[in-house]
Each structure stands twice: as structure tokens, then as C-alpha cells.
Amino acid sequence: xxxxxxxxxxxxxxxxxxxxxxxxxxxxxxxxxxxxxxxxxxxxxxxxxxxxxxxxxxxxxxxxxxxxxxxxxxxxxxxxxxxxxxxxxxxxxxxxxxxxxxxxxxxxxxxxxxxxxxxxxxxxxxxxxxxxxxxxxxxxxxx
Amino acid sequence: xxxxxxxxxxxxxxxxxxxxxxxxxxxxxxxxxxxxxxxxxxxxxxxxxxxxxxxxxxxxxxxxxxxxxxxxxxxxxxxxxxxxxxxxxxxxxxxxxxxxxxxxxxxxxxxxxxxxxxxxxxxxxxxxxxxxxxxxxxxxxxx
Amino acid sequence: xxxxxxxxxxxxxxxxxxxxxxxxxxxxxxxxxxxxxxxxxxxxxxxxxxxxxxxxxxxxxxxxxxxxxxxxxxxxxxxxxxxxxxxxxxxxxxxxxxxxxxxxxxxxxxxxxxxxxxxxxxxxxxxxxxxxxxxxxxxxxxx
Numbered sequence: 001x002x003x004x005x006x007x008x009x010x011x012x013x014x015x016x017x018x019x020x021x022x023x024x025x026x027x028x029x030x031x032x033x034x035x036x037x038x039x040x041x042x043x044x045x046x047x048x049x050x051x052x053x054x055x056x057x058x059x060x061x062x063x064x065x066x067x068x069x070x071x072x073x074x075x076x077x078x079x080x081x082x083x084x085x086x087x088x089x090x091x092x093x094x095x096x097x098x099x100x101x102x103x104x105x106x107x108x109x110x111x112x113x114x115x116x117x118x119x120x121x122x123x124x125x126x127x128x129x130x131x132x133x134x135x136x137x138x139x140x141x142x143x
Numbered sequence: 144x145x146x147x148x149x150x151x152x153x154x155x156x157x158x159x160x161x162x163x164x165x166x167x168x169x170x171x172x173x174x175x176x177x178x179x180x181x182x183x184x185x186x187x188x189x190x191x192x193x194x195x196x197x198x199x200x201x202x203x204x205x206x207x208x209x210x211x212x213x214x215x216x217x218x219x220x221x222x223x224x225x226x227x228x229x230x231x232x233x234x235x236x237x238x239x240x241x242x243x244x245x246x247x248x249x250x251x252x253x254x255x256x257x258x259x260x261x262x263x264x265x266x267x268x269x270x271x272x273x274x275x276x277x278x279x280x281x282x283x284x285x286x
Numbered sequence: 287x288x289x290x291x292x293x294x295x296x297x298x299x300x301x302x303x304x305x306x307x308x309x310x311x312x313x314x315x316x317x318x319x320x321x322x323x324x325x326x327x328x329x330x331x332x333x334x335x336x337x338x339x340x341x342x343x344x345x346x347x348x349x350x351x352x353x354x355x356x357x358x359x360x361x362x363x364x365x366x367x368x369x370x371x372x373x374x375x376x377x378x379x380x381x382x383x384x385x386x387x388x389x390x391x392x393x394x395x396x397x398x399x400x401x402x403x404x405x406x407x408x409x410x411x412x413x414x415x416x417x418x419x420x421x422x423x424x425x426x427x428x429x
Contacts, residue, residue: 003414009299013152020226076283078242080225082366083306099364103259105283111259116389116397128146140362140391156295163369219426221385223368246402248426254402271289
């Protein structure tokens with residue numbers, strides 16, 4: 001890992017900032033704002049879905065469903081991402097691999113580690129903004 | 144979220160750095176150094192206190208009390224903050240919303256998730272340094 | 287903590303980036319690539335080893351042993367570092383104190399907090415790259 005340029009380091013901070021907001025939007029149940037952080041035809045492949053979804057309508061439906069299930073269960077979830085490793089392709093596309101711990105808290109009960117996941121994203125820039133073009137999440141507890 | 148300026152990204156790194164040290168000071172029981180990271184009349188509203196405190200004397204008392212209780216219980220706590228979302232007001236004040244997981248370890252026992260919290264801060268700059276002017280913490284396990 | 291320079295903040299992002307990759311290499315079982323992130327005669331003092339090791343051969347052996355033990359136990363571990371506090375010495379050497387939570391997941395089972403640790407590193411720059419010259423890890427659950 002040779003010494004990174006200032007530009008690479010600023011982009012690193014930008015990626016961290018991007019994810020902080022994105023995860024908060026998801027946990028706040030802001031399904032539409034969250035979906036806007038993906039490209040229009042993003043591929044979203046996560047263990048909680050029976051099959052990958054493509055595009056924002058599917059993302060919004062997935063986020064809304066998660067919010068409803070949490071409300072019914074009387075729980076809050078927080079997606080806590082970290083260990084963000086960013087590789088830049090020559091064309092500016094970013095390959096990002098990171099960890100996400102999902103914490104669950106029973107309202108009136110206790111908090112616990114719910115899931116430990118690895119998140120592999122492809123990030124592109126559209127109209128100046130970073131967006132996820134592809135996301136693949138794996139869970140550590142699944143074979 | 145339009146493309147952030149270099150200045151915004153550098154400030155993002157500064158905020159991360161600020162919190163890393165601030166949380167460590169708290170966990171090290173350095174009550175006075177920790178209190179110095181707040182403005183002189185900061186408002187501190189957290190679930191562990193029966194009512195909000197204002198000013199450094201109250202902060203120092205709260206941190207000292209926490210240290211004493213941990214020693215009596217034979218536990219160590221670590222405040223692990225992340226997912227830091229920073230909004231800049233035109234006057235340079237920063238509105239920061241982040242997650243904090245508190246881990247508890249019984250000395251001679253096991254480690255666990257103790258609390259999952261959302262932290263909403265107002266950060267200002269005084270004499271060149273970032274300081275918390277207002278902090279409101281909510282716990283995910285409380286209604 | 288006076289206002290940090292842009293150079294300090296860029297280095298802060300560099301340190302975060304360095305650790306993200308280093309921890310992922312360890313968790314991926316890439317023992318040799320991981321060992322390359324230490325200086326050739328680095329001192330590595332962690333609670334999982336009966337005594338400190340010095341140099342990359344010992345690091346590789348330790349990482350390989352951990353990988354084997356995890357495979358036998360049917361578990362995955364993730365080292366999630368954060369709250370990275372960086373102090374710069376006049377000669378550019380970095381003293382870094384941070385927290386690392388280790389999550390363990392039983393494959394086909396559940397995920398949990400395994401360890402909560404404090405990591406104290408000395409980082410130096412060699413051929414442009416950051417490298418760990420000295421690491422001392424303590425576990426919160428040990429006296």
C-alpha cells in the first residue's frame with residue numbers, strides 16, 4: 001500500500017461520510033432518501049432478501065418492509081459500518097469492502113449484536129454524488 | 144448530498160479525530176480533560192442522568208461518578224462512536240448525529256454490548272478547538 | 287487539542303485507511319500480506335500469545351494458527367477497530383491508541399461480542415508506507 005495521495009485521502013473521508021448518512025437514513029426508515037443513495041438500476045444482494053433486487057422501487061419496498069417488521073417486533077436496529085477499505089479503479093469507480101455490525105435493541109429490553117456482515121459495494125459518482133451501483137452483503141453466521 | 148468540498152472533508156476527519164480522543168478521555172476517567180471538550184456552559188442531556196446538566200462542574204461530577212461505579216462493579220466500559228453524520232450551518236456550527244455503542248467487560252468475566260445510543264451534538268469552535276455546546280443522547284432500548 | 291493542520295487531518299484519514307485494510311487482511315487469513323504491514327522487527331504483544339513475538343515470521347505463524355483454530359471451531363472473527371487517537375511525534379512517528387472489538391460468529395449459529403481490546407501502536411513510515419513498529423494489545427476482561 002504505497003503512500004496515498006491527498007486526493008485519495010479526501011475521497012476516503014468522503015466515502016466514510018457517505019456511508020454514515022446512508023446508514024442513518026436506513027435506520028431512520030427514510031426509505032426514499034436512502035434509495036436515492038443508489039443508482040437507478042443498482043443491484044442489491046443481501047441475505048435478508050430471497051433474491052437480489054434491482055432498482056430503487058425494490059430498495060424502497062425492502063426498507064419499508066424492514067421498518068414495519070421492526071415496529072411490529074418492538075425493536076430498533078442500527079447499522080454500524082466500519083473498517084472501510086477503498087480501492088480506486090482508473091476510471092474513478094470505487095470498490096469498497098467493509099464490515100457492518102447490526103445492533104438490535106428491544107424497546108424496554110436489552111441491546112445485542114444481531115448480525116455481523118461484510119459489505120462489498122461498487123460506488124460511482126453521478127451528478128457529483130457518490131452512489132452505490134452494486135451491493136453484495138454476506139452474513140458471518142451463514143455458511 | 145452534493146460533492147463535498149475539500150474543506151468539508153478535512154473537517155469531517157477533524158470531527159472523527161475529536162470524538163476519538165473525547166471518548167477515550169471519558170473511558171480513561173480523565174474527567175477534567177474530558178469536560179474541557181465541552182463549552183463552559185454546555186448542555187448535557189443523557190439517559191444516565193436524572194436531569195440534564197449544564198457546565199463543566201456537572202460534567203466532571205458525572206464522569207467521576209461513572210468511574211467510581213465502574214470500579215465498584217469491577218467493570219470496564221468503552222464508548223465506541225461511529226456513523227458520524229455532520230451538517231454544517233452557514234456560521235460554521237456543526238450539527239452532528241452519530242451512534243455510540245457502549246461495551247461493558249466484567250474484569251475476569253466476559254464482554255458484552257451494554258448500550259446502543261444515538262448522540263446528537265452541536266459542535267462549535269472556540270480558540271481553534273472543537274467543543275460540544277450541546278449533547279443529547281438517547282438509548283435504543285428506552286421508549 | 288488545538289486546531290489540527292490539513293496535513294494532520296490527511297494523515298488521520300491515512301491511518302484509518304491503513305487499519306481498515308490491515309484488519310481485513312487478518313480476518314481474511316492473508317497472513318503474509320498482513321505481516322507486511324509491520325516492520326521487519328516489529329514487536330507484537332497481544333493477550334492471545336503466551337509471550338510477545340518479534341518479526342514477521344512470528345506474526346505469520348500467529349495469524350496462521352488463528353486461522354486454523356477458527357476453521358476448526360467453525361467460527362468467523364472480525365476485528366472492528368475505531369476511536370483511533372493519533373499523536374504525532376516531531377520525527378513523524380505516530381503513537382496510536384484505539385479500540386478493537388472482536389466479533390465472533392458461529393457458522394450456522396449466532397454472532398456475539400468476543401473481545402473488547404485497547405490497541406497501542408507505534409507507526410512509522412517505510413518506503414512511503416505506514417507500518418506498525420510496535421503493537422501492544424490489552425483485553426478489557428483481563429485484570
